[in-house]
Amino acid sequence: MSSFQAVFKREFKSYFTTPVAYVFLVIFLFFSGYLTFKQGFFAIRQADMNTFFMNMPLLFVFLVPATAMRLWAEERRVGSIELLLTLPVTVTQAVLGKFCAAWLFIVIALALTFPMVITVCFLGDPDAGLIVTGYLGTVLMAGAFISIGCFFSAISKNQVISFVLSVVACAILVFAGMPTTLNYLSTFLPSGLVSAIGTMSLQTHFESIQKGLLEFKDFSYFILLIIGWIAASSIILEERKAN
């Protein structure tokens, strides 16, 4: 087994040996359902999961950093990073292992929202393609948020600090694309700049995937975001692991 797999396996198991996984799953599943039904899932009288997916960015802004904050902060505070990084594993392998474990965990959490799919199918005849792209967009967004959380976890030994910083970073990415923000910005910024800010926002790309548009620019946006933050985490850890 390669070092990447070993780190991945340990990290993934550790979610379930501590209460982290269970607390996260209960809260996430509760709110993903609650928000959907509260925002008039029945009143719209449409058998689709649009409402469900539209809530995901807001939920993930808070919940994903909470799962990612411990990735490195804990390791550095306790000192087990000295054990991990004196084993035959490179920093990049370790970062990727931890990132993928957290990502898989979120994917599992999303998979557990399957009753929503069943409900929609029971009530009507939804477009399966839209559900698939909706989940795809959500998974990509989760990956982006985890990579951001991973980075902020690597820069601080304090989990609270890394949590707050990554919530802020994720929130900026989401809210920069909200129509209200863009309207406000257009009152004093040139329109070219406003649309540039809009296209840099995660929200814009998430919505377009969620609408069923599978465009290269949206995928590359998420992939680049993930690669960029992962690379930044590796560099910062290489520099500061022993401090």
Add this chain to the structure above:
Amino acid sequence: MIEINGLRRSFGPVLAVNDVSFDVKKGEVLGFLGPNGAGKSTVMKMLTCFLKPDSGTASVCGYDILKNPIEVRKSIGYLAENVALYSEMAVDDFLNFICDIRGLHGKARRLAIDRVISMCSIESVFHQTIETLSKGYRRRVGLAQSLIHDPDVLILDEPTDGLDPLQKHEVRELINSMSKDKSIIISTHILDEVDAVCDRVIIMAKGKIMANSTPAKLKEEHNGDMDSAFRTITTR
């Protein structure tokens, strides 16, 4: 097996390790002595590729610590000073994780785990969670972790710290029994230990090597007293 050449490392304005060079041959047990903050742990961290030196280099089993850190780590077993293990894991899970990362599988893994369990006498806590263990047991699990792949080079940072006298004795016996075909560096504050296990002693103070000799010779030069040898050399 270990060659260190002019290692230097500073933390901010503090020069922690200043131009340290020495080598350790196969079958040799090197005792690393010095007051707190002398730079012993920093040298060990550089050898295990956890810290990068500012200048100078070292090689372990022929692999350079800067050019080939992964090979170096493969050939080293390292017990850190404040063994922080993954406290939420059980001992068996933890050792299995180490085997995963060290690439030990199947029969080799079973043999390796059985071997270190009896070597470090941790049978009784094998299924316990690490955070519930006493300091002595944690240290022994840390030692087991460092021995699991039967490394050519062992680097042990205060291996007997926190152990009771009986366990201290066991660990010393263990080190003696392994010393024939390995190179071992141990750092310690216990001068008796040096007498009991080490073939050679290096005394460090303020980041520099102050003495590099054998325990017998040091004693001879200081009227048979390790304590006074240590004091005179480190306060020089």
